[in-house]
Amino acid sequence: MSGPQITMDAGDQAVLKLGGDLTLAHAVDLQNQIASLPAAPKMLDLAGVERIDTVGAWLVHCLARDNDARIQGASDEAERLIEQVSVADEPVKIRPDRTPPFLRVLGEVGDATMQAGRTLLGLLGFFGAVVVASWHLMRNPRRFRINAVVSQFEAVGVTALAIVGLMSFLIGIVIGQQGAVQLRQFGAEVFTINLIGRITLRELGVLMTAIMVAGRSGSAFAAQIGSMKLAEEVDAMRIIGVSPMEALVMPRVIAAVFLMPLLGFYSSLVAIVGGGIFCWISLDIPPITFIQRIREVVPVTDMWVGLLKAPVFGLIIAMAGCFQGMLVEGNAEDVGRRTTASVVQAIFLVIVLDAFFAVFFTSIGWD
Amino acid sequence: MAQAQDVIIKVEDLSNSFGDQKVHEHLSIEVHRGEILGVVGGSGTGKSVLMRSIIGLQHPESGSVEVFGEPMIDRDENEAKWVRKRWGVLFQGGALFSTLTVAENVQVPLREYYPELAPQLLDEIAAYKVAMSGLGIEAGPKYPSELSGGMRKRAGLARALALDPELLFLDEPTAGLDPIGAANFDTLIKELKETLGLTVFLITHDLDTLYAICDRVAVLADRKVVAVGTIPELLALDHPWITEYFKGPRGRAAADAADREDAAHVEARG
Numbered sequence: 337m338s339g340p341q342i343t344m345d346a347g348d349q350a351v352l353k354l355g356g357d358l359t360l361a362h363a364v365d366l367q368n369q370i371a372s373l374p375a376a377p378k379m380l381d382l383a384g385v386e387r388i389d390t391v392g393a394w395l396v397h398c399l400a401r402d403n404d405a406r407i408q409g410a411s412d413e414a415e416r417l418i419e420q421v422s423v424a425d426e427p428v429k430i431r432p433d434r435t436p437p438f439l440r441v442l443g444e445v446g447d448a449t450m451q452a453g454r455t456l457l458g459l460l461g462f463f464g465a466v467v468v469a470s471w472h473l474m475r476n477p478r479r480f481r482i483n484a485v486v487s488q489f490e491a492v493g494v495t496a497l498a499i500v501g502l503m504s505f506l507i508g509i510v511i512g513q514q515g516a517v518q519l520r521q522f523g524a525e526v527f528t529i530n531l532i533g534r535i536t537l538r539e540l541g542v543l544m545t546a547i548m549v550a551g552r553s554g555s556a557f558a559a560q561i562g563s564m565k566l567a568e569e570v571d572a573m574r575i576i577g578v579s580p581m582e583a584l585v586m587p588r589v590i591a592a593v594f595l596m597p598l599l600g601f602y603s604s605l606v607a608i609v610g611g612g613i614f615c616w617i618s619l620d621i622p623p624i625t626f627i628q629r630i631r632e633v634v635p636v637t638d639m640w641v642g643l644l645k646a647p648v649f650g651l652i653i654a655m656a657g658c659f660q661g662m663l664v665e666g667n668a669e670d671v672g673r674r675t676t677a678s679v680v681q682a683i684f685l686v687i688v689l690d691a692f693f694a695v696f697f698t699s700i701g702w703d
Numbered sequence: 704m705a706q707a708q709d710v711i712i713k714v715e716d717l718s719n720s721f722g723d724q725k726v727h728e729h730l731s732i733e734v735h736r737g738e739i740l741g742v743v744g745g746s747g748t749g750k751s752v753l754m755r756s757i758i759g760l761q762h763p764e765s766g767s768v769e770v771f772g773e774p775m776i777d778r779d780e781n782e783a784k785w786v787r788k789r790w791g792v793l794f795q796g797g798a799l800f801s802t803l804t805v806a807e808n809v810q811v812p813l814r815e816y817y818p819e820l821a822p823q824l825l826d827e828i829a830a831y832k833v834a835m836s837g838l839g840i841e842a843g844p845k846y847p848s849e850l851s852g853g854m855r856k857r858a859g860l861a862r863a864l865a866l867d868p869e870l871l872f873l874d875e876p877t878a879g880l881d882p883i884g885a886a887n888f889d890t891l892i893k894e895l896k897e898t899l900g901l902t903v904f905l906i907t908h909d910l911d912t913l914y915a916i917c918d919r920v921a922v923l924a925d926r927k928v929v930a931v932g933t934i935p936e937l938l939a940l941d942h943p944w945i946t947e948y949f950k951g952p953r954g955r956a957a958a959d960a961a962d963r964e965d966a967a968h969v970e971a972r973g
Contacts, residue, residue: 359867360813360817360866360867361817363817363820363824364817364819364820364821367821367824389867389899390831390832390835390864390867390899391828391867394827394828394831398827413900416897416898417898417899419898420835420898420899421831421835423834423835424831424832424834424835425831425834426830426831426834426840427830427840428806428829428830428831428833428834428840428842428843429806429840429841429843429844430804430806430807430810430826430829430830430843430844431804431806431807431844432804432844432845433844666848667848669801669848
């Protein structure tokens with residue numbers, strides 16, 4: 337393997353002799369040598385070329401084109417390659433035209449706003465479709481797909497018990513521990529029990545469960561329905577006369593709406609157990625005392641606050657998942673994007689609604 | 704095609720299996736310099752697995768693979784890299800990087816192996832490779848999601864040719880193309896092979912492609928290569944699958960088409 341050698345014939349002819357390897361590996365060397373030529377060549381002599389590839393041919397072609405030079409002494413192979421690249425010498429652009437940054441930002445803000453509006457409108461429409469489908473199901477209970485619902489119950493509820501339980505247990509401990517540290521400053525460690533009991537039943541049990549379910553099941557809804565959409569399964573259902581709303585969406589919505597309260601309540605209980613164990617070990621409050629205090633300080637309305645919110649959260653999670661899944665179009669990339677969108681949307685809406693619920697329940701006196 | 708039998712790919716005694724299912728058992732095959740070797744076989748006979756074993760994406764259970772005389776199995780990653788840059792691979796769907804434009808896709812291997820290249824030369828190389836692959840000049844700045852299936856394959860081919868490889872692997876290049884697009888693709892591959900002196904390992908289901916451009920055809924069946932040869936040589940064999948493949952209604956139609964094509968060429972020249 338030898339590098340490219342080029343020598344300029346100093347005569348009037350301005351013959352440039354090229355030799356050695358004119359290949360991609362030596363392209364930079366060759367380019368530098370060409371750039372440092374003293375004068376424009378009129379004739380290119382390729383007789384000394386040992387190896388040439390399309391990159392070498394391209395550089396020779398450019399040299400000939402820019403200087404209006406003729407090529408001589410090329411081997412068959414070199415001639416073929418130069419011919420090939422000269423045919424392919426077309427003004428191909430590499431990158432799309434760039435818009436000025438200010439305009440681009442403006443455009444993106446506009447697009448995002450429109451997109452958000454459209455999504456909200458679409459979600460509202462989807463809610464309508466869910467209501468209509470529920471009405472149809474109530475009038476024709478025989479169309480109710482019990483098997484699909486049961487399998488969704490398993491996917492959303494049963495298989496979530498372990499992870500939700502572990503999460504809640506740890507959250508109970510964290511609340512207990514952090515609460516105790518703060519309350520100790522006032523000598524009011526015993527109020528840690530109030531903190532644990534009330535905050536888990538009212539807020540954290542259901543909220544953390546909703547976030548977990550959105551991440552576990554809402555995303556799964558979007559991905560499942562999305563990939564069915566891609567494989568044209570959803571279209572096939574419609575053609576056969578099966579309503580995708582009834583077959584795919586309703587079982588998932590029902591499962592989420594019924595299981596969210598159960599999971600939320602379970603989560604609250606486990607968190608209280610976690611907090612109780614922390615109080616026992618760390619604050620020397622025996623379990624009996626802990627339970628008795630919980631019964632005294634936690635009003636039953638706290639449980640209702642949690643339980644009433646839960647089905648609404650479930651509905652939102654299932655709807656966001658199914659809605660985004662139904663919107664999948666085109667390619668597998670879209671499934672990923674829609675799945676992410678469904679989780680973000682579900683958690684965002686859950687937290688917004690939770691704020692409304694907090695204000696509402698306080699104002700009706702359930703504080 | 705009895706050139707000096709310069710062996711580019713040599714696979715010996717290759718065995719592959721997934722779980723209980725054996726895909727290859729003691730499979731051997733050779734690819735010679737300057738030929739287009741077509742690999743055919745029924746669905747699930749492991750054509751793609753064979754290609755993936757050769758290019759090192761699938762670790763075989765046993766056997767040896769040599770490319771350009773270099774052993775490829777259990778090769779140190781840094782050494783394998785220098786062999787890899789001498790071949791190009793076109794995956795079935797094109798496998799373009801979705802965040803880059805077509806031209807930038809072509810530049811990826813160039814940037815990886817030759818970071819010293821000037822940006823302007825990179826752009827020029829990408830531009831003529833795109834044009835050479837038969838993509839229009841407007842395709843350069845497009846993203847893969849904006850391309851049709853056929854254009855994606857051409858863009859994938861442009862990227863496979865980026866480093867001026869000596870060896871090209873094509874996985875079902877004409878699958879999913881309309882007949883006109885498929886015929887154009889065949890012509891393109893044949894032209895590129897002739898001008899660039901490529902050796903081509905071509906997996907296909909397309910009988911027209913076999914007749915039009917393949918020098919030799921290898922038939923995969925019963926977990927090994929049952930026969931290799933030109934189509935007439937294969938037809939002379941008495942293997943049930945080969946007979947059914949080439950003499951079935953589609954095989955006959957493709958053969959007739961190839962004959963007519965040849966006759967047309969002869970007429971045009973005469």
